[in-house]
Every structure is written in C-alpha cells, then in structure tokens.
Amino acid sequence: MARTSFKTSTPGKLHEYAAIFSALGDVTRLSIVAKLADGRPQSISKLTENSKLTRQAVTKHLRVLEEVGLVHSVRSGRENLYELDLRPFKDLSEYLEFVSTKWDQALGRLKAFVEES
Amino acid sequence: MARTSFKTSTPGKLHEYAAIFSALGDVTRLSIVAKLADGRPQSISKLTENSKLTRQAVTKHLRVLEEVGLVHSVRSGRENLYELDLRPFKDLSEYLEFVSTKWDQALGRLKAFVEES
C-alpha cells in the first residue's frame, strides 16, 4: 500500500505537531484529557471540581486543548460540554512512529557500514 | 502476557509525560530531533548551522531535551556531541495508546448502554 507522505521538513507540519505536543505538555491539561477519556462530555464546572484551580484557569486550559483540536465543546442549555477528540492523538502517534523508524533505519545503515569496513 | 500497569492517576507519571510532551512542544526542538534522527551524533555548532538562532539558544534547547532524556551528550575533544534517545518516544507512544484504548472502550460501553435501553 502507498506509504503516507510524511515530511518532517515541512515547516507547517512541524508547527502543527509542536502545537499538539505543547498542548499536552501540561499536567493540568493531561488531567483534563484523562477525565474526558471516560467518554462522557463534561461541563467546565464539572471539570473544575476537585481542582485547585479556578474555573477561569480551567476554561483557559480547555481553550488551549480546543485550539489544537484535542477537544470540542457543545452548548447544552446553560452549560458548555467538552468532549475529547482523538485525531490529534493519531497524528502524534504517526509522528512518533515516523521518527522511531527513521532512527532505526539510520542505525541499521551505520551498523552495516561499520561491518563492511 | 501481563498488561503493563498504567495509571494516569499517578501524579508522578503525569508530570513525567507532561515534561516529555512539553519538551517536544517547540518547533526548534522538533527540528533538532529531526536532525539527530539521522543517527549520527552531532555537535552543538553543527546543530546551529543553518539555524536563525545563536549557538546559546540551541544549547538551551538541547538541555531541555536532555532533561527529559530525549538526548544525551558525549564529550569528544573540544566538541560536545548530542545523540537521540528513543525511550521517551516509546513512553509517549504507550501513553497515547493507553488513552486511545480507554476512549474506545468507554465509547463502546456507552453505545451498549444506549442500545439496551
């Protein structure tokens, strides 16, 4: 099958990956992701419960996650329900796999080169 | 085989993942990772070539990567060679997989619940 075109040299793509990594690079946001991984959309107030932060802080974190497509919100009456989106996760998985593969192949070539000399 | 014990509720672990995600959440650092994925350890000066940043800036980025174990350096004469380490990549892969699986299972249960009622 056709290999997915993958260019880490594409600046745009790198920015995209960096943005997703960055969004996940915070304990509070990882906690939010963990809560939302339960499958049930949850309101900002609900997500703020048991948190040491204020509702506003949580709101800002949710926006960061939303900007990179990790969550989306749906208005339901007076509350705003947030739900997880896995697409960015898949993207990162592919990126990690790409680098790992590149690394392994590079090491393989180096090894072969050493042995033949 | 025994499933890897995986607790996202463990604060320590979350901090660890967050630190790795954060280290990768920057275009410059992703570029460095891309260069090092070629397999050959490279000096700071080499990594600074073709960059718009100063050597000092690159040095700081390398330290960020080093702190979370994404790279390590080896002194060679007057230069300091940096090499990529894939372990953190594997960790993130497992984390991403864990959340994805949790999400899929949660959706499965919700779907079953809806259908039985």
Add this chain to the structure above:
DNA sequence: TCCATATGCAATAAAAAGGTTGCATATACA
C-alpha cells in the same frame, strides 16, 4: 418573577520560556 447555577470577558500580575550578548576556558594544530 426571583435566585442560584454556569459561563464569558477583561484587566492585571507573577512566573516561565526563549533569545541575545559579553567574557572566560579548553582543545586542535600549524
């Protein structure tokens, strides 16, 4: 309608990140 609940917006404030510059030190080599 009256009130509690759930949010949104804006103004600050404190801390962390990202970069630069200047100066000192160490190593390779002619």
Add this chain to the structure above:
DNA sequence: TGTATATGCAACCTTTTTATTGCATATGGA
C-alpha cells in the same frame, strides 16, 4: 607558543503562559 574553533556561564530582556479577581449575561426552576 599562538591562533582559531567549540563550549560554558551569567546577566539581561522580551514575550508567553498560567492564574486570579471582578463584573456582566444567560438559563433552569420554584
């Protein structure tokens, strides 16, 4: 020994992040 190359350290600066607080608005219900 002298000089160019490769780094390390520390002081600063600017821009982003992360969080808070105060005030305004909207919705659900008794």
